[in-house]
Amino acid sequence: MTFNSILLVGCGNMVGAMIRGWIAGGIAPATFTVVNPSPRDLPEGVTQLRALPETGRFDAVMLGVKPQKLAEVAPQVEALVGPGTVLLSVLAGVQLETLAGNFPRSAAQVRVMPNLAAALGKSPVALVGAGLDEAGQAQVDALMAPLGTAEWLAEESLMDLVTALAGSGPAFVYRFIDALAQGAANLGLPAEQAQRLALATVEGASALAAASEHSPGELARRVASPGGVTQVGLDILDKGNALAALVEDTLRGARDRSVQMAAEARTAAKS
Numbered sequence: 001m002t003f004n005s006i007l008l009v010g011c012g013n014m015v016g017a018m019i020r021g022w023i024a025g026g027i028a029p030a031t032f033t034v035v036n037p038s039p040r041d042l043p044e045g046v047t048q049l050r051a052l053p054e055t056g057r058f059d060a061v062m063l064g065v066k067p068q069k070l071a072e073v074a075p076q077v078e079a080l081v082g083p084g085t086v087l088l089s090v091l092a093g094v095q096l097e098t099l100a101g102n103f104p105r106s107a108a109q110v111r112v113m114p115n116l117a118a119a120l121g122k123s124p125v126a127l128v129g130a131g132l133d134e135a136g137q138a139q140v141d142a143l144m145a146p147l148g149t150a151e152w153l154a155e156e157s158l159m160d161l162v163t164a165l166a167g168s169g170p171a172f173v174y175r176f177i178d179a180l181a182q183g184a185a186n187l188g189l190p191a192e193q194a195q196r197l198a199l200a201t202v203e204g205a206s207a208l209a210a211a212s213e214h215s216p217g218e219l220a221r222r223v224a225s226p227g228g229v230t231q232v233g234l235d236i237l238d239k240g241n242a243l244a245a246l247v248e249d250t251l252r253g254a255r256d257r258s259v260q261m262a263a264e265a266r267t268a269a270k271s
Contacts, residue, residue, distance in 0.1 A: 003059040003086070003143055004031060009052070009077055010065035011036040014090055017119035018147060019046060025121060025146020033058070052076050060143075062088040062112075063099075067261055070094060071268040074102040081106045086136065088112055092163050093261030096130045096156055108132045110140055111159055113167045114147055123148035126162040128155075160262070164254030172250060177202050 008015055011034045019042055023029055029045025035052050042048065061081050065073055070091060081087060087106040089099055090113065099109040108131030117123040125144045129152075132140065137152070144150040153159060177198050184194035209216050224230040237243045 003139065005058045005060075006032050007056070007058040007061045007080060008032060008034045009061065009063055009073060010069075011040045011042070012064060013116060014114065014118075015062070015064035016040055016042065017116045017123075018090075018114060019043065020119040021121050021123070021147045022143075024119070027146065052080065056080055057082065058085055060086045060088055061106075062090065063094075064090055067091045067094050067265050068268060070098070070102065070265060078103050078105070083107055086110060086132075086140070088140075090114070091265070092167065093160070093258045093263075094265045095262050096128065098262075098265055100130065106131070108136055111156070112144070113159060113163050114144075115167055115170050117170065118147040121146055121148055124166040125150045126153055126159065126166055127151065128153045128159055160258035161251065161255045163258045164251045168254045172247070173202070 008019070011019075015034075019032055019034070022032070023043045023046075029043050030047070033047040033049065033053070033056075034040065034042065035049045037050060039048060058080060061077065063070070063073075063077070081103045083105055085106050087099055087103050087109045089109070089111050091111075092113075094111070096109050096111060099111075100106070103109065108129055110127060110129035110132065113126040114123040118125070125147050127140065127144065127150055129137070129140065141150055151162075153162060180201070181191070181195040181198035184198065185191040189197075209219060212219060214222065220234060224234055
């Protein structure tokens with residue numbers, strides 16, 4: 001069983017990446033109807049509308065607007081969500097309870113947290129849902145498969161942390177790549193060459209880590225020889241546990257903002 005018709009309400013960078021990933025993975029472009037105030041650069045065959053259709057039946061409706069806009073758009077979208085419709089949401093911080101309250105006729109509600117690598121089929125996709133039976137969960141799994149690796153969370157409360165890790169995480173990795181390149185440039189390597197080498201290094205290291213039977217921590221240990229070049233660098237990164245503490249603080253801050261956004265969404269839904 002598959003979703004044959006999907007309405008996407010709002011199409012920012014994330015939803016656009018998901019559409020590209022789906023189509024690259026073999027889902028027909030005609031499956032998707034996108035509603036967005038301005039035209040988007042999307043694959044040929046995807047239906048684009050400037051306003052919501054007055055009528056229509058969709059197997060799934062995905063919310064991709066800004067979280068603070070939910071209360072504004074929900075009444076119009078709700079008319080298109082029937083008892084057989086699965087509601088999908090990529091809205092950071094908007095909880096299942098809030099989604100069910102705004103779309104009481106929906107068959108199920110599912111929060112989806114991918115990242116932009118969905119366009120390449122390389123995204124982690126965190127999922128948590130309500131109202132799904134075994135067949136419904138398998139249907140969602142099949143839809144997410146072209147985007148990357150689906151992970152169902154045991155508790156919705158973990159979604160805020162996963163948003164920080166898997167949703168915001170690429171930005172943190174990009175910062176590290178930039179820091180690698182900038183550090184090498186500051187030490188004398190031509191800037192463009194430093195950036196190429198930093199990108200290639202991270203790409204190769206990531207691919208190897210994904211394919212390896214060993215943990216990233218163990219791989220770092222295996223790369224380093226006692227007293228060697230790599231070990232000196234690792235000793236600096238590990239000094240005072242500074243890197244681990246910085247990353248933990250980064251994730252904590254992003255997670256706490258997601259929690260705050262959830263509270264704001266609940267308040268807006270009640271107003």
